[in-house]
Amino acid sequence: MPNKIYFTPGPAQLFYTFEEHLKKALFLDIPSISHRSKTFIKVVEETNEALKELLELPNGYDIFFLNSANEAWDRIIQNLVINTSHHFANGSFSKKFYDFAIDHNKKSAITESSAGNPFQSMKVSEEAELIGITKNETSVGYTFTEDEIAQLRKENPDKLIALDIVSASPSLPVDFSQVDTAYFSVQKGFGMPPGLGIWITNEKCLEKAEEKAKTTSLGSYRALPNLKKFGAKNQTPETPNMLFIYILGKIAQDIIKAGATRMRNDTTYKATLLNQAIENHPLLDHFVSSQKHRSKTTVVAKTSETEKILKFFESRGLVLGTGYGSFKENHIRIANFPTHSKESVEMVCDLMKKIE
Amino acid sequence: MPNKIYFTPGPAQLFYTFEEHLKKALFLDIPSISHRSKTFIKVVEETNEALKELLELPNGYDIFFLNSANEAWDRIIQNLVINTSHHFANGSFSKKFYDFAIDHNKKSAITESSAGNPFQSMKVSEEAELIGITKNETSVGYTFTEDEIAQLRKENPDKLIALDIVSASPSLPVDFSQVDTAYFSVQKGFGMPPGLGIWITNEKCLEKAEEKAKTTSLGSYRALPNLKKFGAKNQTPETPNMLFIYILGKIAQDIIKAGATRMRNDTTYKATLLNQAIENHPLLDHFVSSQKHRSKTTVVAKTSETEKILKFFESRGLVLGTGYGSFKENHIRIANFPTHSKESVEMVCDLMKKIE
Numbered sequence: 001m002p003n004k005i006y007f008t009p010g011p012a013q014l015f016y017t018f019e020e021h022l023k024k025a026l027f028l029d030i031p032s033i034s035h036r037s038k039t040f041i042k043v044v045e046e047t048n049e050a051l052k053e054l055l056e057l058p059n060g061y062d063i064f065f066l067n068s069a070n071e072a073w074d075r076i077i078q079n080l081v082i083n084t085s086h087h088f089a090n091g092s093f094s095k096k097f098y099d100f101a102i103d104h105n106k107k108s109a110i111t112e113s114s115a116g117n118p119f120q121s122m123k124v125s126e127e128a129e130l131i132g133i134t135k136n137e138t139s140v141g142y143t144f145t146e147d148e149i150a151q152l153r154k155e156n157p158d159k160l161i162a163l164d165i166v167s168a169s170p171s172l173p174v175d176f177s178q179v180d181t182a183y184f185s186v187q188k189g190f191g192m193p194p195g196l197g198i199w200i201t202n203e204k205c206l207e208k209a210e211e212k213a214k215t216t217s218l219g220s221y222r223a224l225p226n227l228k229k230f231g232a233k234n235q236t237p238e239t240p241n242m243l244f245i246y247i248l249g250k251i252a253q254d255i256i257k258a259g260a261t262r263m264r265n266d267t268t269y270k271a272t273l274l275n276q277a278i279e280n281h282p283l284l285d286h287f288v289s290s291q292k293h294r295s296k297t298t299v300v301a302k303t304s305e306t307e308k309i310l311k312f313f314e315s316r317g318l319v320l321g322t323g324y325g326s327f328k329e330n331h332i333r334i335a336n337f338p339t340h341s342k343e344s345v346e347m348v349c350d351l352m353k354k355i356e
Numbered sequence: 357m358p359n360k361i362y363f364t365p366g367p368a369q370l371f372y373t374f375e376e377h378l379k380k381a382l383f384l385d386i387p388s389i390s391h392r393s394k395t396f397i398k399v400v401e402e403t404n405e406a407l408k409e410l411l412e413l414p415n416g417y418d419i420f421f422l423n424s425a426n427e428a429w430d431r432i433i434q435n436l437v438i439n440t441s442h443h444f445a446n447g448s449f450s451k452k453f454y455d456f457a458i459d460h461n462k463k464s465a466i467t468e469s470s471a472g473n474p475f476q477s478m479k480v481s482e483e484a485e486l487i488g489i490t491k492n493e494t495s496v497g498y499t500f501t502e503d504e505i506a507q508l509r510k511e512n513p514d515k516l517i518a519l520d521i522v523s524a525s526p527s528l529p530v531d532f533s534q535v536d537t538a539y540f541s542v543q544k545g546f547g548m549p550p551g552l553g554i555w556i557t558n559e560k561c562l563e564k565a566e567e568k569a570k571t572t573s574l575g576s577y578r579a580l581p582n583l584k585k586f587g588a589k590n591q592t593p594e595t596p597n598m599l600f601i602y603i604l605g606k607i608a609q610d611i612i613k614a615g616a617t618r619m620r621n622d623t624t625y626k627a628t629l630l631n632q633a634i635e636n637h638p639l640l641d642h643f644v645s646s647q648k649h650r651s652k653t654t655v656v657a658k659t660s661e662t663e664k665i666l667k668f669f670e671s672r673g674l675v676l677g678t679g680y681g682s683f684k685e686n687h688i689r690i691a692n693f694p695t696h697s698k699e700s701v702e703m704v705c706d707l708m709k710k711i712e
Contacts, residue, residue: 006388011595013388022378031549032362032369032675067423067551070577070594077576103576187595193387195423195551195597220433220459221426238426239367239543241551241597319388 004314005344008321009138009167009298009335015191016339021250022243030246035239043242044234047249054170054252054260057200058177064227065240066197069093069166071222072183073100075199076130076162079209079224080181082216084108086128086159088144091115091137092325093164098132115327116140116288116300122152129208130160136168138188139324141300141333142288143168146175153178160208170255171267171297171338180204186244189297190251191339196244199227255338263338270336270345271296277349282356283309287331299334305355306332312355318348360670361700364677365494365523365654365691371547372695377606378599386602391595399598400590403605410526410608410616413556414533420583421596422553425449425522427578428539429456431555432486432518435565435580436537438572440464442484442515444500447471447493448681449520454488471683472496472644472656478508485564486516492524494544495680497656497689498644499524502531509534516564526611527623527653527694536560542600545653546607547695552600555583611694619694626692626701627652633705638712639665643687655690661711662688668711674704 006013025031033039048063057063066072077085077100084106087098090113101108109125116137124131131152135144144163153161163179165172167188176182181201187194201224209224218224221237230237255263275294278284284301288294303309306322306329313320323331334348362369381387389395404419413419422428433441433456440462443454446469457464465481472493480487487508491500500519509517519535521528523544532538537557543550557580565580574580577593586593611619631650634640640657644650659665662678662685669676679687690704 003383003385004388006385008388008390011388011391011598014382019382026370026375027359029359029362031543032360032364032367034364035367035550067427067597068594071423074576074578100576103573103579105573185595187387193597193599194391194595195600217459217461220430220456222430223459238424239541239550241423241549242367243549244551 004317004319006319007334007340007348008319009333010185010188011194012188012335012337013191013339014193015251015254017251017254018191018247021247025243025246031243035242036235040242041234043246043249044236047245047252048234050249050252050256051198054256055174055176061176061200061202062228062231064199064201064231065236065245066183066199066222067195067241068197069164069183069185071197072199073097075219075222075224076181076183077101077104077106079212079218080160080162080205081106081108081130082212083129084125084127085130085132086111086124087132088119088122088134089113090117090119090140090142091134092139093166094132094134094137097164116142118290118293122148122155124152124156124159128159130162131156132162132164134164135172135174136164136166136295136297138167138298140287140327140331141295141298143172143293143295145292146173146178149178150175160204167297167335170252170260171264171336173264176200186248188335189337190248191337192244192247192251196241196248266342267296267336267338270340270342271299273345273349274299274334274336277352281352284332297336299336301332302330303332304330306330309355313348313351316351318351320348360673360675362675363690363696363704364675365689366541366544367550368544368691368693369547369695370549371607371610373607373610374547374603377603380606381599381602387599391598392591396598397590399602399605400592403601403608404590406605406608406612407554410612411530411532417532417556417558418584418587420555420557420587421592421601422539422555422578423551423597424553425520425539425541427553428555429453431575431578432537432539433457433460433462434575435568436516436518436561437462437464437486438568440481440484441486441488442467442480443488444475444478444490445469446473446475446496446498447490448495449522450488450490450493453520472498474646474649478504478511480508480512480515484515486518487512488518488520490520491528491530492522492651492653494523494654496643496683496687497651497654499528499649499651501648502529502534505534506531516560523653523691526608526616527620527692529620532556542604544691545693546604547693548600548603548607552597552604622698623652623692623694626696626698627655629701629705630655630690630692633708637708640688653692655692657688658686659688660686662686665711669704669707672707674707676704
C-alpha cells in the first residue's frame, strides 16, 4: 500500500482499484501472453469499448495506444501537419506542443496569452492545417470552455482541431464531435503509473495523413494509416504496454459502473470545496482570475508560502503539487481526479484552515 | 502467481524477482512521485549504472529509455540516417528494420538470406551511412557471431553499426565497442512486461544526429541531442514509464549479484541441453543448420508436429513458442532467458522425450 495520498497533478495518486487489477493481470499472465493472442485482442477490444463509453466518443473516432502525451504531440505533427499549425498557449504544456511543431521544422504560429489568462484573440492563421488547444492546462489550471471550442470549430470548419485532454479526462465532459483529434496520458485522471498515452482521431485525420503520405513520410510503425490497419483488428503494430492497456480498461469499467455522471458531479463538488478553501484563506488566491476558465481537475492557487504549505501537508501524509516551471515557488496545485474521494478533499480543505 | 511457465520468446516468463520489485515500487510510491524528483533521478541513475555494468558498456556509451524495439528502429532512422542504410536480414525482425527505413523514404539497401541461413556476402553498399544487423534474430533463432560483427566493423570503419540485441541481452556477451548503437525491449531476456525499450548510443551517433539536424528535423522530444540533454541529468524529456525503469534496474542488479558470468554459463548449459533434445528427437530438427549461428536464447526446431508438441506441453503448464510468421506451424521456439532455471529446462527436455 502507498504511504501517502498524492494530490499532485500527475504522476498522481493511483486509482483505488489499481492494485486489484494489477494482481488480477498477473494472475492471468497478461504480461507473458502473446500480444497477437485472442486473449489479448479481447483485452484491447474491451479497453477500447470502455474508453469509448466513458468518454462518450462519437462513431468514427478511433483510439490508439501511444506511450505519452509527448508522443501524441510528436505523432500529430508527423502525421497531420504538412506545413503549419496554429497553437493557443497560456501555459507550459500548450506552449510545448508549439515547440514540438517547430522542432519538426513546421512554420507554425502561436497565439500566446500570459499564463492563466484568457486569449485576447481567437483568430487562427489562414494557412494553418491544424489548431492546437488545451482543455486543461495542467501547469496553471486553465480550462478551455466547451463554448470556446465550439466557436473555434465554427470559425475554422476546414482545419483539424487537436485537443489536449491530459488531466481533463475522464473528469471533464468533452464534446468530441467539435474536435478531430485528442490525447491524454494515463497518469493523471485515470490514476495509473506513467507509460501509456491515448490518441483519439477521426476520419478527417486519417484522410489528412493519407494526403500527407503522398509527398512526405509519416514515420513508420506509428504512421496513422498503420495504426488504423492494426487497430481495426484490435491490435497494435508493436508489442505494446499490455499490462497498462489491460488495467486502463478495467479502471474505465470501474468508473462506468460507479457512474460516470456521478464522478463528474463529484469533480464539480470537490472543485467547489477547494475553490472555497482558496477564497477563504488569507495566504491563498486564485491564479486564474476568470472563473469559467478555472480548472476543476487542477486547482491552482498563488501564494507566497508554497514551501510552508506543502511541508504542512506532507507531514500529515498528503502530497500537494508545487507550481510548475517558473511558478514553482509561487503556486500550489491540487489535483482533483476521480480517485480522490470527497472525504479526502474535505480533509485537505479542513487542514488548509489550520495554516496561518 | 502466474499459472504457467512461459518459454515463449517474448512476451515471456516474468523474471523470478519481478513481483517482489513491483511490490516494493508500489510501497515506495514510485508511480506517483514526480519524475523530476531527486528520488526518481536516483532511480534512473541506478538503472543506468546497473545496465552499464551488466552489459559491460564501454565509456562513452549512453543509455536512453524508449518504449519498444520498434521505436528504436524508428528513432535510429529518424536520427542517424540522412539518405540510406544497409540491412542484413534473414528473418522477420531484421527485415522489419529495413521496412522502417523504406517507410521513412530512405533509399536503403538490404542483403537478404533465406530465413535462418548465413549471408553469402557481407558487402555493404558504399553510400550506406548505417548498417543494421541483428545479434539474435528472434523469429528463427539465428545468431550473428561476435567475429562477424568485428569483421563488419573492420571493413566499414566509417559507417555506423546498429545492433539489434532484442532477446540477446543480457544473456549473450556483446562487445559494444564494435558497434555504435544497440537496442532491446525488456519483455525478452529481462523478464518484464512489454512497454519499455532501451536505446544505447555512442558519441559517433550524437555527432551524426547533430550533422543531420543541420538540414533535417530529427523529430522532437526523442531527437538524440534532446535525449542526451536530459539523460545527462538522469532525466527523460517526457514522463517515462517510471515503474518499469525502476524494476529494470532492480532485475539488472539481481543478475549482477547472482553473477552475470554464471548466468551466461547457465545460458550455454541450458542451450546445450535443448539442442541435444532436438538432435535426439525423431520429430525435431535444427532449423539453423550452421552450428555457430544457432541462437542460445531462442532455440528453434523445425517439426511437422508443432500443434501436438505445444498442446502436450501446455497441458502440463509449460508454454512453448510457435514458429514466427510463415513458420507458425512448422517450428517450435523455446526461449532460454535468465529467468528460466536449469531445472525447468531439464524438465522441458525430459518431457520432450515422451512425445512420439
